Amino acid sequence: MMDPIAVPWEPRPGVPAAITVSQLARLIRETVRANPILNRILVRGEVSNLQTAPAGHVFFTLKDATAQVSCTLFREDAELLGFELEDGMDVVVSGDVDVFPRKGTVQLLVRAATPAGVGAFWAAYQRTRKKLAAEGLFDAARKRSLPSFPRRIGVVTSEMGAVVHDIVTILRRRYPVAHVIVAPALVQGPGAPASLRRALAVVADRVDVIILARGGGSLEDLWCFNDEGLARAVATCRVPVISAIGHETDVTIADFVADVRAPTPSAAAELVSPDSEELAVQVADMGRRLAEEIREILSVSLGRVRGLGEQMSSRGLRRGIEANRARLQRIQEALASLGPREILRHQDRLAGIGRRLDLLSPLATLQRGYAIAEREDGHVIAHATEVASGDAMAVRFQDGRVHVHVDATQEPA
Amino acid sequence: MTEAPTFEESLRLLEEKVDALSRGDLPLDRALAVFEEGLALFRRCHAILTESEQRVTKLVAAAEGLTEEPFVADGT
Numbered sequence: 001m002m003d004p005i006a007v008p009w010e011p012r013p014g015v016p017a018a019i020t021v022s023q024l025a026r027l028i029r030e031t032v033r034a035n036p037i038l039n040r041i042l043v044r045g046e047v048s049n050l051q052t053a054p055a056g057h058v059f060f061t062l063k064d065a066t067a068q069v070s071c072t073l074f075r076e077d078a079e080l081l082g083f084e085l086e087d088g089m090d091v092v093v094s095g096d097v098d099v100f101p102r103k104g105t106v107q108l109l110v111r112a113a114t115p116a117g118v119g120a121f122w123a124a125y126q127r128t129r130k131k132l133a134a135e136g137l138f139d140a141a142r143k144r145s146l147p148s149f150p151r152r153i154g155v156v157t158s159e160m161g162a163v164v165h166d167i168v169t170i171l172r173r174r175y176p177v178a179h180v181i182v183a184p185a186l187v188q189g190p191g192a193p194a195s196l197r198r199a200l201a202v203v204a205d206r207v208d209v210i211i212l213a214r215g216g217g218s219l220e221d222l223w224c225f226n227d228e229g230l231a232r233a234v235a236t237c238r239v240p241v242i243s244a245i246g247h248e249t250d251v252t253i254a255d256f257v258a259d260v261r262a263p264t265p266s267a268a269a270e271l272v273s274p275d276s277e278e279l280a281v282q283v284a285d286m287g288r289r290l291a292e293e294i295r296e297i298l299s300v301s302l303g304r305v306r307g308l309g310e311q312m313s314s315r316g317l318r319r320g321i322e323a324n325r326a327r328l329q330r331i332q333e334a335l336a337s338l339g340p341r342e343i344l345r346h347q348d349r350l351a352g353i354g355r356r357l358d359l360l361s362p363l364a365t366l367q368r369g370y371a372i373a374e375r376e377d378g379h380v381i382a383h384a385t386e387v388a389s390g391d392a393m394a395v396r397f398q399d400g401r402v403h404v405h406v407d408a409t410q411e412p413a
Numbered sequence: 414m415t416e417a418p419t420f421e422e423s424l425r426l427l428e429e430k431v432d433a434l435s436r437g438d439l440p441l442d443r444a445l446a447v448f449e450e451g452l453a454l455f456r457r458c459h460a461i462l463t464e465s466e467q468r469v470t471k472l473v474a475a476a477e478g479l480t481e482e483p484f485v486a487d488g489t
Binding site (some may be wrong): 148149151159168172177179180181182183184199202203206276279280282283286287289290293294296297300 | 419420421424427428430431434435437439444445448451452455458459461462463468469470471472479481484
């Protein structure tokens with residue numbers, strides 16, 4: 001019997017040649033990398049042996065009852081994590097499986113992580129909340145008020161589903177004046193915090209106020225809104241942020257740090273938009289007051305026109321009246337072009353005043369058969385006491401003056 | 414910013430004109446001028462509120478950076 005082990009190995013056709021260890025490691029690595037399942041995989045487990053290298057990279061083991069895998073979290077990803085990993089913490093990580101030929105180990109390169117399970121969520125949430133509260137990020141003093149009349153409104157949320165639909169519908173109905181800019185973002189999963197931060201950053205430069213919203217969901221679904229980085233992005237956002245995340249009973253870190261917290265996305269849309277119907281009433285009221293005031297002023301002017309002859313020659317008077325008439329014409333035309341019925345009513349009144357202004361002017365008065373008593377120098381005589389028996393004076397008719405002498409004066413009865 | 418006055422600003426100015434008229438101490442010429450200014454502001458406010466077309470856009474990453482395209486909520 002021959003020990004098969006002892007048989008010297010010889011290359012034979014159809015049998016692969018011996019390969020080196022390096023080649024084997026590379027082969028494993030290529031196999032792993034080529035398997036799509038092992039890329040961007042989600043793995044749940046418990047964190048252990050957590051170590052942070054001086055360079056900031058984080059190394060840990062992810063384990064369950066019967067297996068474990070080494071994990072590496074590079075510094076740039078660790079900084080974006082949004083919470084502190086701890087030994088014993090139940091987490092879901094996302095990342096890519098890779099092989100390190102030098103040590104012959106399989107590793108999970110972690111890109112993002114979220115706590116898993118109520119205990120882990122609660123612990124991470126409390127830690128982030130305390131930390132940010134201590135920094136004063138939730139202080140009422142740093143909350144900004146929402147603009148009363150935003151011209152552009154940013155909406156950071158998922159571009160799918162009811163939330164964005166509700167917000168857009170309400171804004172369109174209440175305040176069609178505003179330009180609404182939707183900045184789509186992932187609103188759940190490991191990539192969500194970074195996606196939300198990015199959406200917030202890019203839309204902030206284009207709008208006056210931002211609605212940060214998400215519909216209801218589980219604790220895990222809403223987790224990304226407890227992200228520390230997102231909280232800081234909200235706090236430092238160039239424009240006020242109104243949050244509406246989950247149901248009214250869900251309070252995320254983002255809600256704490258937002259300038260205003262709305263109970264629901266629809267409520268956020270209402271809080272951010274003035275009601276244009278109310279505004280229309282306000283504007284119409286202002287237009288009505290404007291028309292009333294000018295009518296009043298014209299009315300008062302009418303009284304003055306009656307006495308104008310005292311200060312003005314008839315030519316000057318005519319010029320003045322014509323200028324006023326042209327102006328009234330313009331005002332009437334302007335009023336005629338206005339919509340609201342209220343103001344149209346005032347236009348009619350104003351037109352009436354214009355006519356009376358003409359009628360009551362001294363020139364029109366003369367045309368109606370009245371005459372003006374003047375001294376020879378043209379000064380209007382308004383009172384009987386201004387002349388005495390024997391004085392010379394003139395009476396102006398619409399077509400010329402008549403010179404007269406005062407025969408007698410008489411006190412009023 | 415060199416943009417036209419906002420709705421807020423226009424409404425505030427309109428209120429100022431109304432108040433100026435209501436004090437009743439302006440000469441007629443000035444009052445008429447103030448009225449005409451107020452009228453222009455009124456029209457502007459009115460026009461802003463009756464602009465029916467609301468723009469809703471969505472930010473989209475493109476080769477040359479971010480662009481905006483019309484957004485229609487799917488309604489689900």
